[in-house]
Amino acid sequence: MRKLKWVLLAVIVIPIALAVTAYAIISTYSFDEVKAIAREEVRKATGRELVIDGPLDVSLSLSPAVTISDVRFANAESGSRENMATLERFELKVELLPLINGDIEVQELVLVGADILLETDESGAPNWQFSPPEAASGEGTETTADQARETGRQQMPNLQSVSIEDSQVTYRNGETGESTTLTLASATITGSGDLLDLELDGDYREAPFSFAGSVGGLDRLTGGGDYPVKLEGQLANADIGLNGNIISMTTDPRLDLQVSLEGESLAAFSDVSGTELPDLGPYSFDGHLEGEMASLSLNGMTLEMGESDLSGDLNLDTSGQRPRITGEVQSTLLDLADFQAGSGGSEDENGEGNGSDSESSTDSDYVIPDTQLPLDALQMVDAQLQASVSTLRVQPDTEMSDVEITLALADGKLDITPVRAGFSGGELGGGLSVDSSSQPPRLAVDMTMEDFDFGRLLRERGLTEDVEGTADITLDLEGNGNSPRALASSLNGRSEIVGGEGVITNRLLAIVSTGLSEIMGPLLGDSEQTRLNCVVSRFDFQDGVATSRAQLIDTTTFSVAGGGRIDLRDESLNMNFDTSTRQTALVSLAVPFNVRGTLKDPSFSPDPAGTVAAAAKLFGSDKDPEEILGSILSGGGSDGQAEEEENNPCLTALGQTEGQTQTSGDGQQSTAEDGSQVEDSAEGVADEVEEGIKGLLGD
Template sequence: MSVRRAFIGVVTVLVVGSIGAGAFFLSRIDPNDYKPEIQAVVLKATGRALTLDGPLSVSLSLWPVITAEKVQLANLPGGSRSYMVRVNQFRAQLSLPALLWHRLEILNLSLTGPNILFEEVDHQPNWLFKAAQPAGASNMPAAATPPVKSSGGFSLRIRAVHIVNGMITFRLPAKTTVVGVKALDYSHSQDGGPVSIASTLVYSDFAPFTVAVHGTPTGGVSAPWKTRLDFAAFGATAKAAGTASLDGSFDATVQGQAPKLEALNALLPALGLPALHGLVFSTHVTNGPVRGDLPIIGQSSVRFGSADFTSVIPGLQFGAVSLAVDHAGGTAQVKAAGQYQTEPFTLAANLGMPADPNAANRLALHLTAQAFAQNRADLKLDGTLALTSLRFAGLDAATVLHMPALAKLRALVSPAVPDLTNITFSGNIALPAALTQIGLTKATLATSSGTLAGSATIGIGLPVRAQAQLQAQQLDVDALIKAFGLTSDSAAKPAPAAAASNGPLISDTALPWPLLRGPDIDLRAEVDRLTFLHQAWDHLSLGLRVKDGRLTLDPLRLGASPALATVTLNADATPAIPAVQFRLSAPALPLAFLTGRLGLPGPAAGNLALNTVVTAQGKSLHAMAGTLTGSLSARMGASSISNATLKLLAQASLDALHITVPAQGQTAIRCFALDGSFTKGIANFKTIALDSTYLQMAGDGQVNMGAETMALKLHPMARIVGSSVAVPVIVDGPWRTAKGTLQASVLDKVGLLLDGLFGGDTAKGCAAPPGSS
């Protein structure tokens, strides 16, 4: 036998004998007597106290297995709970040979039902362990350090861990997450060697997902590790390769794919991932400045085949989309195509990327977009997009939009979208983080009907909120009304069916008073040249306020100094019966405008001076007419109306006097005057005067606005035996069927009433005709 073989034999006998002696020794002792020794070894290795509340047992073997129950490892002092790890059952297989080298080496550690907490305590991660300091130097509270016997200089090694039915809580500064552990296997076969972790995890009772990590140290335990991570969940897979440290810092390149990204909302519900399909991505990521923050995105590329955003914006879908980022804090180039409510669109954008996505960022945004296959619309945005932790925090951008026909939006937005054409908008748009309003500044809206410029703030959602200051050089309101599907003439001219009906002439349809209860609108407008109701007006100024159920028009002015017309209106919809105050001062209203609005035939020329101050109450125009209280005054000098209009207005008097007026031609008016007052819907006219080509008359009378009846005592001029005399004519009855008569019986019945009401037959306004009594 050689010396070498003899030496090996002796060593083998000594080792085996020592192990055998150790096994014999273990069989003769009670392991519970050595709890303090075990606790001391763990304390020295981790700096944390170990609590063993349950009994310990040891199997008889050269690789004995220690079993324990109710085991706890202490948390850092000041943590959210006293323990970091709590285990229902603990099984550890020891290496007896390692005891010869003063190492407590656990070959296999099995944990059943562990509850593990990862958190930061005073900015210190609790998963980083520090060896216990010598006696007298420890900063650990005395209560956290149990009394221990000498550990004999043993060190701790764990080679493999198997966990089943556990729970891990990540309580990090950014958020708290709880993950169930269905199974987890850890392997670290040798000191300074690689570490592998393979796990099957469960989040919020959804289907399990798998995470596998392999790391190789580049130095000590706290130094960066070369790492590889594999993730699989709900059909999505990702692979990461780079470096990571136990303190939570990392630097890695991640590649992955997700057939249906929305399935991952089970794991990341806070992100609200959209229904995005065919995702393929590659990105470089590093940790944020605070553990648990969103990662910092570096060089990246992303593409997907389709996405459905109908849950966010109904009808919005994307087709192919690509995104490329050059570096962290660089620029993302985006190209996309899609459709909204079946209408196609494309867009291209350059968007600044945040250097730290967890902070507040203002990012440069340049976007161009086109929509609609026919009558294409173009949009450009240049400005800044604000994000906080990758959530929308505001938009401020110069905007240019051109649309050949706004009606293309009816199928997308609302049938009420007006039929405006050649629309160009330019201005600055601002959206706040809460998306409660749209701010427009330095804005210009040009259409085929005119151009508006100014600023506005428009609320998003209900109730309606808007504030605007607008200016325009030319504005065709008639074209705007038509674009909204209305006609300016239809409101003034009664339909034939209505004229023949037995209902009231003044509409008794309820006005839309509820529309005033909710909106908050403040509108100021200046228009140099306005076309309204086929009449051109020079200079319009408007102040309109709607708030708390009240509408104030204060004032509306037509014409420069002096104003052609000034209107003030106060309407209060808050009481059960709405109330209105109305004031009109119009020194020179075009007569053609009035006859056109009243639906009277033929041309007209001249101006009418009109002044009125009235109040009324009611839910409809008819109800308000029956409560009118105030005054009315009208004056007109040299002017003309059509013969057809004269016959419509004075038919009763003309018939009574057998005055024939040709159907064609014009009637010259030399003077017209009307003065009256209203009291609860009863109009008392003390002056009714007319001097025209075919008819001269003066008179007075009474009109019941609610009942729509009249009783007028007029003095038309008639030729009797070659002389001009004023002949009393009584016009009375409902508005629809009023008739004029010279019958004495009527005079006897009605004349006394009229004389009593109006103080006799003296005409006021125009001069009384010669020979009148």
């Protein structure tokens, strides 16, 4: 019993006595000395100064807790402000026994009101890379990444639980001077070793976020090597996933992350990105992001927006005067409406686009809009891109197929060459250039369309089922201005539409414009349709004025030829046409007519006095106008050409313009040398009798 008594005394009484003694010692200990010790230890570990202005409280146990307030931790000498971190309150609970072996096991760490600055200096060195005095004074010593990581393990505690409240972290790029701030309403970090579990809520540039997942431990953050990140959550009402590594945290950080993003509208990211983004409707994105901040690559990218999809590889280089984007992208379906502001190019109740800057058809006297084009955006970035799109939807009822383009943008000058695409059964080719650096901006188009099936286009648009025909179209135009109207008002160059056999109907004449069917419709006689032999429409453009070089439509029933001008500066029309019929009973109905008014409101009026002189102007010939028109209608010509032109009456019209001077887009004069050029251009079929601007499309 006596032995048991002493055993119990040793087990119970001695620890109590030791605790009482320890408390007596600590309670009489000067906490100012404790602060001094803490400052010295921090200075030895980091080479930085620690200042504690508030009181220090200690609670004793096998896991003693320390609470301090008003703490400041000095920044690097090259930092932009004096302190790297300040905090209102700091609570720390550590395991007592591991301290015997020199290990710091933090059971709980609480930060309240922390303000932390992470930044790089002008040379890119981070302020979270510490240089203890002993290491800094060493000469000729280099620390490898493994050594730095091992040193980090020795210096940094093992954190089991971290709680952060009402705090913020700011990242500042010392090379650019730009900074962003992340505010934490609450954050908890639990775990130990290389990976820590993380949950946080707050806002970034006033956009709310919440994330959960895992990140690397403190030794990874300060000791070098790869820093793992695996997070899922929400930012700006979008679901976001990050999975990968941030490489070389202590030198030049590089990203190696798989990124996913899905949300209802990109407009929610306007505050995050620092620029106003359009409301384009729901989207989803996935890709592998890698590289340094100044040179990032996005590989294996997939983007879905509305019905559109996009995939490929892109590179972003921000080291130059302007960001530069390079890469290749592909798409099975690209609907331009999905990339127009207003949830995928929505329409108002009248069926008009909802762009606030555009003029509605009821408010404007013009067809060509005066909407300002966003050409200034071309000076914000440089690019070199190749794109291939299986189906490009330009409008809900207009699609292009197998689109191939090469885009080059530098110093505000955009060149899209070559362009290849299929459209309404035809093949589109050529190029387009825009120079936004000139004042006013300059636009040039050099495009050709072979075998354009305008009958198919009219059927797809639901305008008429009965029209058949194909056309070859050539555009060689250039203009200057910031809007479509300004560009049209300054156009120089030429346009040409040449077509062959097909079918037209009385309904088509009504679609082209009110009034035209009343003049030409009777020429169809008892039939609702007639075979089309050919169409020729040629315009020369000079300073916004389109002057006809040839306007002809020839059918098995009737023919129309004419000419005149279209002034695109005010969209006024001054065209004259003569008609003829092959049906003797309808000869009295074949009267000349004039086209006046504007593109928006054209008027067609018969001219019984006769305006066949316009046909003479059309062909620039010394022959009698009636002889010219008769020659066209009969398929006649010179004796050497009679048989050939009888098979194709349009060759007569084309032949009459052979040898005339032409004004090209650069203002130079050119002359057709032989009939082969004319014959080569008479293969397709196209639109109309009126001008070639409004055409058979009825737009």
